[in-house]
Structures are given as C-alpha cells and as structure tokens.
Amino acid sequence: MTYTETCQYLYNQIPMFENLGIAGYKEGLENTLKLDEHYGHPHRHYLTIHVAGTNGKGSCAHTLAAILQKCGYTVGLYTSPHLVDFDERIRVNGQPINHDYVVEFVNEGKSFFAPLNPSFFEVTTAMAFKYFSDKHVDIAVIEVGLGGRLDCTNIINPILSVITNISYDHMQQLGYSLEQIAMEKAGIMKKGVPVVIGETTPETRGIFEAVARETDAPIIFAEDHPEVQSVQLSNNGMQYDTVHYGTILGELRGLYQEKNTNTILTAVRQLEELGFMYRFKDDSEMKVRGKEIAEGFKLVCEITGLKGRWQTISKSPLVICDTGHNVGGWTYLSKQIELVKCNKKHIVFGMVDDKDMDGIMALLPKNATYYFAKSSNKRAVSENVLKIISGQRGLEGEGFPSVIEAYNSARNAAGPDDFVFIGGSTYVVADFLRNRI
Numbered sequence: 001m002t003y004t005e006t007c008q009y010l011y012n013q014i015p016m017f018e019n020l021g022i023a024g025y026k027e028g029l030e031n032t033l034k035l036d037e038h039y040g041h042p043h044r045h046y047l048t049i050h051v052a053g054t055n056g057k058g059s060c061a062h063t064l065a066a067i068l069q070k071c072g073y074t075v076g077l078y079t080s081p082h083l084v085d086f087d088e089r090i091r092v093n094g095q096p097i098n099h100d101y102v103v104e105f106v107n108e109g110k111s112f113f114a115p116l117n118p119s120f121f122e123v124t125t126a127m128a129f130k131y132f133s134d135k136h137v138d139i140a141v142i143e144v145g146l147g148g149r150l151d152c153t154n155i156i157n158p159i160l161s162v163i164t165n166i167s168y169d170h171m172q173q174l175g176y177s178l179e180q181i182a183m184e185k186a187g188i189m190k191k192g193v194p195v196v197i198g199e200t201t202p203e204t205r206g207i208f209e210a211v212a213r214e215t216d217a218p219i220i221f222a223e224d225h226p227e228v229q230s231v232q233l234s235n236n237g238m239q240y241d242t243v244h245y246g247t248i249l250g251e252l253r254g255l256y257q258e259k260n261t262n263t264i265l266t267a268v269r270q271l272e273e274l275g276f277m278y279r280f281k282d283d284s285e286m287k288v289r290g291k292e293i294a295e296g297f298k299l300v301c302e303i304t305g306l307k308g309r310w311q312t313i314s315k316s317p318l319v320i321c322d323t324g325h326n327v328g329g330w331t332y333l334s335k336q337i338e339l340v341k342c343n344k345k346h347i348v349f350g351m352v353d354d355k356d357m358d359g360i361m362a363l364l365p366k367n368a369t370y371y372f373a374k375s376s377n378k379r380a381v382s383e384n385v386l387k388i389i390s391g392q393r394g395l396e397g398e399g400f401p402s403v404i405e406a407y408n409s410a411r412n413a414a415g416p417d418d419f420v421f422i423g424g425s426t427y428v429v430a431d432f433l434r435n436r437i
Helices: 003-013 018-026 030-038 057-070 100-118 122-133 178-188 203-216 257-273 288-299 300-304 327-337 359-361 384-393 403-412 426-435
Strands: 048-051 075-078 090-092 139-143 162-163 193-195 219-221 228-234 239-240 245-250 311-315 318-321 343-347 371-374 396-400 419-423
Touching: 003 100, 003 122, 003 257, 030 100, 030 122, 048 057, 048 178, 048 239, 057 075, 057 139, 057 162, 057 257, 057 288, 057 300, 075 122, 090 122, 100 122, 122 396, 162 178, 178 203, 193 203, 193 257, 203 219, 228 257, 228 396, 245 257, 257 288, 288 300, 300 371, 318 426, 327 359, 327 419, 343 403, 343 426, 359 384, 371 403, 384 396, 396 403, 403 419, 403 426
Parallel strands: 048 139, 048 162, 075 139, 162 193, 193 219, 318 419, 343 371, 343 419, 371 396
Antiparallel strands: 075 090, 228 239, 239 245, 311 318
8 A cells, every 4th residue: 555545544444533533432441552562562662751631732742842852852742633644643853754654554564453443543553652662762742642541642651741731622532521521631640650730720620639649640730830920922922931941932822822831841840850861962961951942942843843823824914723623722712813903804614513612602703704614524513504503693604615615715805914714623724734725
C-alpha cells in the first residue's frame, strides 16, 4: 500500500472515534497492553510527560515540546486529532512521522493487530510509542486521546503529569457531571509522580486532591501560585510578565492561552524542582533557562507545526480560524471575537453531533453574519439544522453543504476591513485548512 492507501485503511477499516463517535471508542486497556507487549514495551525506552484535560491540552503539549526541544533534547510529540494530514499526530523534533514508517508499520503489523479489532487510536498510539523508541528520543510529550483513566496512552509512567482543566465534553464516555469527568481525567495520576493541575472548580478540586492522596502523587495547583502576573495582547502575540522567567512573548494569541501559559510555566517549574536537567550538544548540563522557555513560547508553531489556535490566515480582510469546539472553549472565543475591531464580522460555523449545541449557540456573538457549514466528518450536524436552531436564538445566516463553500461565500462578502472567523468544530477548521485556495 502507498501512504495514502495506508491512511485510508486506518481511517476506514479500523473503528475511528473522529468518524463514528461512541462506536469508534474502545474502553479499557486490553488491546493496548497486547500491542505494547508485541512491540517490546517501547515507551519504557524514553522519559515521558503526560498531558490531559478538557481544553488546552494540545497547546500545552506543543509548547512543552517546543521548550524541551530548544533546551537541546530530542523530543517526541503525540497529539490528536490531526487537521490536514495523519502525520501531524506523531512528531520528533517537530518533524512529522516518516510516511514510509507508517506504511511499513501497518503492512508488517496488521496480521497481528487486525484480529484484535483495535480502535484507530489504539493502533496509532502503538505506532507513536514504537516510532519514538526507534528514533531514540530523549523525552516524549504525550497527549491523551479522550479522558485519562482508560485512555490507551495511560500505560506510560511519566516523570510529570499535567491536567489542564475540566469542563463538559465527551459526556457519553466520561460522565455527565464535572466530578465524574474529573475522576476520569485524574486517572492519569501515577504513584509518586507529580501532577500539575491548571484550573479547578469547586466540584473538581476535591476529586483531584483525593486521587493524589490515594496515589501518593505530589499535587500542584497552578492557580494557587500563578506564574503569570499580567498579560497584554499585542500585534505579535500575547506578552506575559512572569514571576520567574521575565517577560515572555507567546505566539499563540487566543485569550484562553493565559490559563494555558500559567499551567505550562508551573509544569516547567516542577521539572526544575525535580532536578530535571536539560542536555546540550556540548554535553554540558544546566537547569531550565529563561531564554529557552521564551523561544519555545515565541516559536511554538514553527517548532512543532501547531495549527488552528487563533491562527491568522490573512490580514485584509482579517481571517482567523480556531479549533475551540465546546462550551469551555467558546467562553473565551466569543469574548475574543467581540474584541476584534472591524467593519463587519462573518462567522463560518459548524458542529458535530456530540457537543452541547444549545450551550455553544448561547455564546455565539449576535452582531455577525453566519455561514453555517457541514464539515466532511460523518458526525457533522447538517447546515440546515444549524440554521434553524441558530435562527431561534436570533442569529442570522445561510447554510452551506461544505466548509469551503461557506468560507468562499464569507470571503466574497467581506470587505478589506471586515473579519472572517472559521470554527465551531475541529473538523470545520480541518476542512478549511485542507481545501482553502
């Protein structure tokens, strides 16, 4: 098989949560443990950092990887989902996984794993862990796929765990209360391994404290001793004044990045406190330095290939896309959209069927023209349904059968001083980035 054929095999022949929702989700670690044994427990050959949470885990994982790379490490990065190509999920020092490796892994391994009837994410995780071992990474930053306790990444024994925050998402799999969701995310805590918690609520803090006691895991709440003292949004990004690292310019410009930055810097502080030393090419050793951290924040997209976080596509008209797709994300996105100074606002918007449609719709800005779009994802909500429900909330717009048709209509209608936003779902942004011209 070619690389394209191999990817299609992974997407279509193996149950994939992104396409099937609950039908593509496999609870439990039985298959993961079998795959791990088959490939010789590759994750034991390098250090790991484990990142979970409802929102922000991708930004945190990419930025931590960028900082580690600037400090001289060979760094693996495993994230999901991808936006344009499968290879985005698995990177070493920012470079996507070799396409020949993907083909060989599937061709040589499917006789073993196909009878297990694994999920897409189980196979992909096994591939990532083995690739990092074969590439001799020093450390890998591993983002959970969904939840934590039963997520197939949870076989690792990291040097540090990070849980960004808890809000309502994937309730069918994780539970319908914040306490239940927090318990699932807290499942990544390991005995004696420090865990950084980015944000808590009255419902979740006690859960984290209880699980930390049970696992004897030192717990650090980033909100209790904030590293970020102040923040300003500038033309070049987010400028942070910090307690220990001076002034840092963050390339990622979403308002929600202030919370993520506080979580990341708290995690970096924990690495220092652990006596974790960064290696350099001249074999000298030194602790984390402000310069490396600043460069990681400033160049995170260039270093890691991160896309879709308040990403600027053009400036006249201003075109921005963002993958925020739940109530927690839209709490910040709606505020930032409102703050954009422009003549008119045009919003290309779509959703998938397992999200809180009413909750998100309630947050959408009223002073905009909407272009409701159905993404190519199998779980995408019809553009007509979106138009009807939004109309009941006083939002004005038209429906389009594809994201690119909706975007082209918005782009054609926009003047040079207007603002076009594309979002509502990761898959809307993915369709846009794949197909825009």
